[in-house]
Amino acid sequence: MDNNINDYSADFPILDQQVNDERLVYLDNAATAQRPRQVIKALTNFYEQDNANVHRGVHTLAERATKDYEDARKKVQEFINAPTANEIIFTKGCTDSLNLVASTYGEQNIMPGDEIVISIMEHHSNLIPWQQLAKRKNATLKYIELTADGELDLADAKRKITDKTKIVAVTHASNVMGTITPLKELATIAHQHGAVIVGDGAQAVPHMPVDVQNLDVDFYAFSGHKMMSPMGIGVLYGKAELLRAMSPYQFGGEMINDVHREQSTWADIPFKFEAGTQNIAGAVGLGAAIDYLSNIGMEKVQQKEQQLINYVLPRLVVIPDVQVYGPQSPAKHTGVIAFNIKGLHPHDVATALDMDGVAVRAGHHCAQPLMEDLGVTATARASFYFYNTKEDADQLIKAIKETKEFFNIGTI
Template sequence: MTDWERVRDDFPELQQTMNDERLAYLDNAATSLKPTAVVNRLVNFYQQENTNVHRGTYQLSFEATERYERSRELVKEFIHAQDQREIIFTRGTTESLNLVAATYGEQNVRPGDEIVISLAEHHSNLIPWQQLAIKKHATLKYIKLNPDGQIDLDDVQQKITPKTKIVAVTHVGNVLGNLSPVKKLARLAHQHGAIIVVDGAQAVLHLPVDVQALSADFYAFSGHKMLGPTGIGVLYGKQSLLEQMPPYQFGGEMIEDVQLYHSDWDQIPHKFEAGTPNIAGALGLASAIKYLQKIGMKSIQTRDEELMAYLLPKLEAILGVKVYGSENPSQHIGVASFNIGDLHPHDVATALDMEGVAVRAGHHCAEPLVHSLGVNSTVRASLAFYNNQEDCDQLLKAIEETKEFFNGGLR
């Protein structure tokens, strides 16, 4: 059994105070904390291993290339891809999704075609498709959500048609924490000859991910949301699709041969990795994956469920607090978004900050979803496995004190 309090020792940031209070870090959906092992891996690279990859003919470069490509193999194993060539390193989820829109989308979407996304999407999985639809004179369609925040499967049947070319959906929502029925959506998309693109940014820290079991054609995620460094991300794509797609950027590394008026592209995945890659980021991501694998993603999933099952009922029981989404804690994967009466979420977040509680307030880069809830913004508390009940209790106590300070926030 994992000693979760011992795990907290691996995250030095948790040992500090904020506004002279014990830090309760509850903004993990924005970015996760980094364990010492990941930080040390970055330092060691820059102090002892710093050289470029794929180019040098000297020993340090050979070794750096080997470690970099080993990181790709580790990512492949982590998400159960079929081949490491299906793993493309990017700057993050946003670039990964833009890559698909700018290559596969540009190549395959025609006037009158349809792109289907859900109302639960982060802007990173909304705006690229919105702009592609505008450019291509295609139709962008939104899948409705049920009152509890789950994707409406009846509406899915209406929205995905023979005209659909791309279905793009979040794996886990960043506002409500909803788990999308990706496998069912993929089956329906494939029946109509469409492909499915999955935004996995909020899933990879909380759930075991198997892209083959999900039948995902593309799956995107960011390192910084799963204990890794910022500036490194992953796009998984089925080999057959990647091989047909044009490059996303041009320059060094992604070419096989360059002539004055013609160039030939390298094989995948290098065709999509122009320029010097984020070598340290890839190594840091590999270190983060090793850390997660050592604990075990099943254990992490269970831990997350226990924490949310503890927090959510107590949060819902506070007079004046409105929690958005399902009443079922299992449908709040790492995330609980709420408001207190008619207090502005920014005021609430500032008040919580004074009590040492770090949360996010705003529309969380999901304006259409938040507006559909009848508000302009919410307070979002997001958990990770290194949080504990004391963090939850600190949040609950701070909410009560905030209500008292603002006279309940009710009119």
């Protein structure tokens, strides 16, 4: 492992503690990331110096808060290389963003007999909205299957996406197996058939450079809390011509142009999709998280995670009675690794690892159709971020071996 990549763990106060008398190793980053001091400071400064409601206020605090909020929108635009800032909509999170598309563009454009195509490895957030839309509209929901090694089957995608397809909604990176999806190729296939493509970037934007123009996605959703911002803030990117043609998702203040007794007109994008008081502090925190990541460089973030996976995955797959799901090659992985220990329930595994200070997640990871496809009800999941270290990886491997020994599972 290249030691020239900086160790950023000192910027994260929460990591400097012990759990169950062991050094904390936080490997639940796919669920939520930790916050560096820089983000925490930005939140504190906002609440101590600039806290006010945004837009229309003419007093100094309102003007400062509005600038903070819109500066954050600009930072998001530049971070994912969207053409304009008005194509960036702030939401509650990735789930909210995906529901917005299903409830607006989907409601307006899906008709009986149309097809919606997703993959079998989708998070429920990018599955249930389309499942329910298909039911409401008497449309057909189709699933792209996986290859034997856990990658999206591009050949199957070409079969499933047809001229009847109106929406293709696919994760950019799996929250279970760390599989990276060929989103750009899928966008090309979708557009050849006249469909729009929706990218779920929750597990991609925090971990790799993302360029929505290069990907040519029509919509792209992600959460802030997985990239070190406060919880409760998310982003929906959409192409301007599509957003302008869509009806508002919610109604109330901030999203109107004119309101009369019998009718109302809507503000232009992005404001017509941001009804009511938004999570202003969350947006400020997201902007600070983007500043932090940009200062490192997303190429270096991805490189650091790749080095960690290069180090830990080969050691994990050779442990007897440990089953790793998804690609076995580190080059085909993000920092997410799903695994089981033969004979142990994943919750027991996670509890045992926690006794060794290692925080992982166990369950179906909001991906039950994928679990069915894998033939399991749940897995344990270790997920790395750039602030993790080689020592964290060593402690994970040691804890897994000690767990096997404690439960007398096979050989060590």
